[in-house]
Amino acid sequence: MFNFSSKLPNVGQTIFTTISAKATACGALNLGQGFPDFDGDEFLKQRVTHYIEEGFNQYAPMTGVQSLRESISTYFNKKYSLKINPDTEVTVTSGATEALTASILAFVKEGDEVIIFDPSYDSYAPSIELAGGVAIRLNLVGENFSIPFKKLEESLSDKTRMIIINSPHNPTGSSLGEADWKRIATLIAERNILILSDEVYEGIYFNEGNHFNPRKLEAIRDSLISVYSFGKSCHMTGWKVGYFIASENLSYEVRKLHQYITFSTFTPAQMALADYLGEKMDNFLELGEFYKKKCNFLVEGLKESRFKVLKPSSTYFCLLDYSEISSLSDVDFCMKLIEEHSIAAIPISVFYENAPKDQRIIRLCFAKNQETLERALEILNTI
Numbered sequence: 001m002f003n004f005s006s007k008l009p010n011v012g013q014t015i016f017t018t019i020s021a022k023a024t025a026c027g028a029l030n031l032g033q034g035f036p037d038f039d040g041d042e043f044l045k046q047r048v049t050h051y052i053e054e055g056f057n058q059y060a061p062m063t064g065v066q067s068l069r070e071s072i073s074t075y076f077n078k079k080y081s082l083k084i085n086p087d088t089e090v091t092v093t094s095g096a097t098e099a100l101t102a103s104i105l106a107f108v109k110e111g112d113e114v115i116i117f118d119p120s121y122d123s124y125a126p127s128i129e130l131a132g133g134v135a136i137r138l139n140l141v142g143e144n145f146s147i148p149f150k151k152l153e154e155s156l157s158d159k160t161r162m163i164i165i166n167s168p169h170n171p172t173g174s175s176l177g178e179a180d181w182k183r184i185a186t187l188i189a190e191r192n193i194l195i196l197s198d199e200v201y202e203g204i205y206f207n208e209g210n211h212f213n214p215r216k217l218e219a220i221r222d223s224l225i226s227v228y229s230f231g232k233s234c235h236m237t238g239w240k241v242g243y244f245i246a247s248e249n250l251s252y253e254v255r256k257l258h259q260y261i262t263f264s265t266f267t268p269a270q271m272a273l274a275d276y277l278g279e280k281m282d283n284f285l286e287l288g289e290f291y292k293k294k295c296n297f298l299v300e301g302l303k304e305s306r307f308k309v310l311k312p313s314s315t316y317f318c319l320l321d322y323s324e325i326s327s328l329s330d331v332d333f334c335m336k337l338i339e340e341h342s343i344a345a346i347p348i349s350v351f352y353e354n355a356p357k358d359q360r361i362i363r364l365c366f367a368k369n370q371e372t373l374e375r376a377l378e379i380l381n382t383i
């Protein structure tokens, strides 16, 4: 028998798998799963079929199909007034997850510290561990799940190599503004620290204007790797196409990893996405409006319920505080929701190393069709 010690001893089956399996077994409505229950644009499906039939079925260039990198650059110029070089600063990856992992593996060495903020997306900590680094986990604070700036400052040392920021934020739906980013820029000035900015929900922002893109700040641009996902912006999470934007020298280093992890990403999807972004850019620019309607429908519909709704400013997630309803832990409460009320949600404690003991909050995903949302409101309003 092969003897081994796990490189990721603390990683097991995720709660997402457990909840989804239980939801399926109980025939429950699933608002736990963090992805749409509707399809992406017909145009995209036609274009990908077209490219498959036209024979575009061999390896794409390592950095991504030229037309897609150019469309991304045009999008950034139009939406954020940012000039991005499509050849040296944009790299297409197999989902945002690959870009995140490749960036961490490229720059984090044995003993380096990486600061992440809990609740945090579940891929960060294992990737840091694989790189030999140490995740320093700080809890976001207050009703708005804000960065604990004092603690952040106290946590910085010569060992700090990277800070991972996720804005717009999964699971809380909070987002960082310009002032927050300026504070971060001040904190890392004169220090050798990289910012890995997970912006997969950049298109889903509900306030005036756009999500604040930290690349707008010259002070941190050269220390910034920005990560995005077409899965989120095109309602096609199963296609696993994402990309990262970074300065030429940072891109060069991360591309070395990407070259040997996947080398390149599914060619027909890249070509279809280039056409989609080129011809239907408004769909990207109006994504916030699209999800705002779903968000408002859910939030308004829960006004009379016993849940306290923590209205998100972004993403397709909404948090519900159930402390008036039950004193069960959030994991137990979610199990009860499936068993007794036939609805699945995600307990947010699973996104933490040390969740606040008295926190009673669950996450719902509202990237669902109208019928699913109506059914969810019917159920939640009886609890």
Ligand SMILES: Cc1ncc(COP(=O)(O)O)c(C=O)c1O
Residues within 6 Å of the ligand: 034, 094, 095, 096, 097, 098, 121, 166, 169, 170, 198, 200, 228, 229, 230, 231, 232, 237, 240, 241, 242
């Ligand atoms: C915060 C965050 N980052 C990254 C990802 C991964 O994106 P992708 O599916 O493009 O790999 C997700 C997906 O849920 C996410 O919520």
